Amino acid sequence: MKKQLPLIIVLVLGIAMALQFFIPSRISTVTYETLNRWIIVIAAFAITLAVGSLISHHIIKIKRRKPGWWNSYVALTGLVVMALLGILGRINGLNWMSAFYFKLFKYVQAPMDSAMFAILAFYMASAAYRAFRARSKEATLLLISGFIVMLGVIPFGSLIWDKIPDISEWIMMVPNMASKRGILFGVGLGMTATSLKIILGIERNWLGGGGK
């Protein structure tokens, strides 16, 4: 029953929602909107469990003195402080907490986000250096077009030859777009097939352990 019940629920709701797409009546629309709201409610409950997992994970790290365990104190402190500032900051009289919350967001979290984003520049350079080798004719062609596109977006490209930006634009608009669309066709079919397999109970790995 433990495996049967989820399969039945998925089958019934999967077929119902697939049919809903073709039925415009009000009952159909209301059902769809209600289910969407339920998903939001379930996700909200899931956040509670997720935060529990986060706290438990870090407490275990601290207890077992795993490498970098002191960072877990920082993580837990951050969690508690931001939660308290955000929740209590809405009470009249404690608005300074809300202002402090936004300051922490603007001057701590946002710069850290930007710093992680900035790492991409370094990693792109090291990845390109390590991996871009003209091992074959196709790889060579890829490298040459890559160079043209890179030159096309900087001023040096038009200094070398004023047609480079136009060629760069053509590479992005034609062969690049064509290959993207080809992959997207396959992805669309793959998504449909996977959804069908799950609804019909053919694919059961999501139940755990292969679902047999």
Next chain:
Amino acid sequence: MKYLEKLTKIDRRVIFLLVALAVIIPLVVPLGLPVKPSKYSQKLYDVVDNIPPNNQPVLISADYSPSMMPELHPMLKAIVRHCFAKKIRVMVMTLDPTGAALAEDALNEISKEYLVEYGKDYVFLGFKSGTSAVMMSIGQNIRQAYPVDAYGKPLDELPMMTGIRNYADIPLVIDIAGSAIINQWVNYAGTRYHATVGAGCTAVSTADYYPFLQAGQLVGLLNGMKGASEYEHLNEKNGYSKASKQASKGMDAVSIVHLMIMLFIVLGNIGYFFARQKSSKK
């Protein structure tokens, strides 16, 4: 020739250091690399430039979050500076909740550089959720989407909003976004309500909008930091702005880093070819 083989083994820390220097030095010592505006940036600039001053306002939608700031924020600032310099009225809104603070910061900063007055020369409408619903509401009447501005003041009490009903009274809509929301502006504002739409997007997503440019559904497009630097350059060239050109400094750094990456790739391949030749001789 051993040192040529060693070209495949440059320590990544050396690469990181060189990239860091390639980024920092141009930011500290601007190189002033020549900027040649691309045709789509020039087109957008020209459309803005031709809007009559002290008349109907431009609507700018700043639909981006802090992570996309480096590319998109300079675009917003450059366009607002252009408008303020030419006394073109501006309405700024956003459909991204984290974009509101960024847009407001930009307006507060730039309004001090020009003789502009809130309510008469510019209005900040703030964030509204609903994306396509907001775009369609503006098509009916902007007051349906925004009955009040971001500060709670009814639009009817703002002098510049007199007679501004919907897209018919807005000569240009510019969407600055790092997501596919530009498609929705083109579909709803442009196709449905005949609005003239321009856009600014991140460099990664530029190719997705070329079909709209070719079809004339977008009158112009700013392509990432490059587009922003081109707009700043045009502002400076026409005497509309003397502010420091953030995107142009960034483009100097981007240009040097691009060249450096190409150099690394070439060096890596030289080393690879020599190593391969050596092993095939053996």
Next chain:
Amino acid sequence: MRQKIPGLLLVLLWASLGLALPAQQVPVAPEPAAAAIAPTTGIKAFDTPNDGGRAITITWQASPDEAKGQVDGYEVLRSETPEGVFSRVGYVPYGFTSFDDQEVPKNASDFFYQVKTVGKGETGFAISAVSNPAQSREQWFNAARINALIATVLFIIIVIYFITRAKRGQSLFIRRIAGLAAVDEAVGRATEMGRPILFVPGISSIADVATIAALNILGQVAKKTAEYGTPLLVPNRDPVVYIVAQEIVKEAYTEVGRPDAYNPDSVFFLTDSQMGYAAGVDGIMTREKPATNFFLGMFYAESLILAETGAETGAIQIAGTDAVNQLPFFITACDYTLIGEELYAASAYLSREPMLLGTLKGQDWSKAVIVLLLIAGVLLSWLSPGIRQLILNMLIVG
């Protein structure tokens, strides 16, 4: 007689005064000002098709003055009776000759419409004749989506055909997918080195099919790690994905007969911030030094940060995503990359279950059908733009 003369003079005086003074204005009902703009004609109202009711579509022929650029737009007015008060229900700019009234108060009740042409500037307005009565009704099938239904049914037929063939024991050839063929080797490597396996199920929600595909593979990988006793680490960005992943791993260990080996802390929630998650996973890779990294699911800008850090630690990396923009980063930094639909083929490829393989073949043949249709469509559209437009209209899902 003498008394009559002054009276007569008085009368004459009044009369002369009356003639001299301007005639007093008597209020006259003002005549309606002549419309400076022509109204619309041919107004028709009918139930909006393919909807859930409470909507009526109104169409009309544009005002002749629209071609002269004198029209700003059209206001649509509604009333419950043809002689009643008409109130505004919507507005469309010039160029449009239809409007969907989506706030009809009730179904199966007559409503009447008029269209008010609004002129630009001082040109005024003009109101059309009243439309026919129209009633809104709800439909039970959206005919505009019949093309999607046909395509889905065709796809299902192809898939069922191949599943049937697979059930009969016919072997179905599937080409080698390097990334999937390397899964066993990757798990074995981690076991030999005594180091954990890191599995990142993407950063999207459970609603994303790529995440579900990744979780399917997690089930299979978890079975192997349960059999070999290899530690498994599954950090999650989405709370719902975390819960599902936890259940999948727990069930995998139970299925293999090793429930005692299951570590509840191996599947955990990290953060829902994109870059915070990337930083957290990077930290895990640097500290725990997993021997194998799986990056499967939906990824965004953090893909290179994850893959490059993993490459630095010397792990063998298998990535798979349908995010086309991130594929170049994974291909550069990972040992094996599953491109697009290969991610969805993974569970069939790894388990080799006949029914799953049958679905995979069905998927491939459907792609072949699409390619043939594309070629046919391109050739036909060269013949005439009309055919091209017809084909495009057939493909639009309403």
